[in-house]
Amino acid sequence: MKLHYEWKCPFCDLIFDSRRKLRNHKNDLHNKEHKQYIFSPGGKCQYCGEEHNLKCHLTLHEKYCKLNPNRVIYKGHPVSEETKNKIRKTNSIKHTMGGYRKGSGIGKKGNYKGYWCDSSWELAFVIYNLEHNIKFERNKRKFDYVYECKNLKYIPDFIIDGKYIEIKGYRSKEWEAKFNQFPKEEKLEVIDKHTIKPYINYVEQKYGKNYITLYENSIYKKDKNKIKIKKELKNIQKHKEAELNGVIRSDGRIDGNGITNKQWLERKNIILKSGVDFTKYGWKSEVQRKTTLTRRQIDNTIKHFKIDFDFVFKRK
Numbered sequence: 001m002k003l004h005y006e007w008k009c010p011f012c013d014l015i016f017d018s019r020r021k022l023r024n025h026k027n028d029l030h031n032k033e034h035k036q037y038i039f040s041p042g043g044k045c046q047y048c049g050e051e052h053n054l055k056c057h058l059t060l061h062e063k064y065c066k067l068n069p070n071r072v073i074y075k076g077h078p079v080s081e082e083t084k085n086k087i088r089k090t091n092s093i094k095h096t097m098g099g100y101r102k103g104s105g106i107g108k109k110g111n112y113k114g115y116w117c118d119s120s121w122e123l124a125f126v127i128y129n130l131e132h133n134i135k136f137e138r139n140k141r142k143f144d145y146v147y148e149c150k151n152l153k154y155i156p157d158f159i160i161d162g163k164y165i166e167i168k169g170y171r172s173k174e175w176e177a178k179f180n181q182f183p184k185e186e187k188l189e190v191i192d193k194h195t196i197k198p199y200i201n202y203v204e205q206k207y208g209k210n211y212i213t214l215y216e217n218s219i220y221k222k223d224k225n226k227i228k229i230k231k232e233l234k235n236i237q238k239h240k241e242a243e244l245n246g247v248i249r250s251d252g253r254i255d256g257n258g259i260t261n262k263q264w265l266e267r268k269n270i271i272l273k274s275g276v277d278f279t280k281y282g283w284k285s286e287v288q289r290k291t292t293l294t295r296r297q298i299d300n301t302i303k304h305f306k307i308d309f310d311f312v313f314k315r316k
Contacts, residue, residue, distance in 0.1 A: 110215030145181040
């Protein structure tokens with residue numbers, strides 16, 4: 001059974017069954033009112049005193065403000081019982097929900113000699129330990145912690161001799177909650193941006209700064225031959241398009257200004273037939289007054305037709 005949602009217009013109290021219909025209704029009938037509401041100046045929250053520049057931001061903040069006794073508690077998008085049962089069934093069969101997930105970060109990730117690395121720092125750590133015969137393994141054990149009244153799970157990165165290793169580039173409030181609530185009977189070592197330097201220096205000295213190309217089937221490897229071929233193909237396509245548009249110069253190069261040969265000739269004829277004395281200084285400004293050409297267009301045409309305007313370059 002599908003759930004039914006209602007979207008209410010804040011200006012005329014009409015109810016719609018989709019957000020798209022409500023947005024179209026606002027744009028059609030309440031466009032001015034909606035813009036005034038969005039761009040009207042804000043102020044301080046009546047509950048906590050936090051300042052907001054726009055009224056729309058202020059009203060949204062007051063709606064969910066923690067000091068508001070009638071605040072709206074966001075419980076996520078409502079889900080029907082049918083979808084919940086489907087999720088339970090798939091999880092009971094596949095067991096893929098929760099726990100450690102490969103590639104769940106923003107770092108440069110990949111496989112290296114059977115070890116999955118979620119970042120370049122983890123790759124440096126793995127290479128250092130393998131080449132120094134230090135035994136380690138990927139951790140899959142979960143630890144409970146509470147953050148913002150929610151029960152969550154924390155999974156450190158590696159294990160070495162019963163000690164858990166966490167490679168962390170930044171520290172947030174949630175990370176502090178993980179660290180402070182970690183079991184005291186267990187050992188946890190945090191490798192941050194300072195303590196990771198020996199690992200990175202060792203790997204960079206041996207393999208270079210671009211050591212992420214050591215991943216198996218790495219997407220970070222750059223094939224120079226492929227890059228050259230792509231550039232050549234792009235140049236061929238540019239020349240084909242330029243020939244169709246008539247934007248090829250006499251020397252075979254593409255005209256960067258994107259002007260056709262006909263347009264260049266028209267500009268040249270306008271300058272030569274303007275009736276200006278080219279022997280006098282300031283003739284360009286006179287051409288600009290008598291014709292519709294700008295000073296930049298005149299300079300570009302002179303550069304384009306150097307032979308016809310040879311007297312200008314001789315004067316210089």
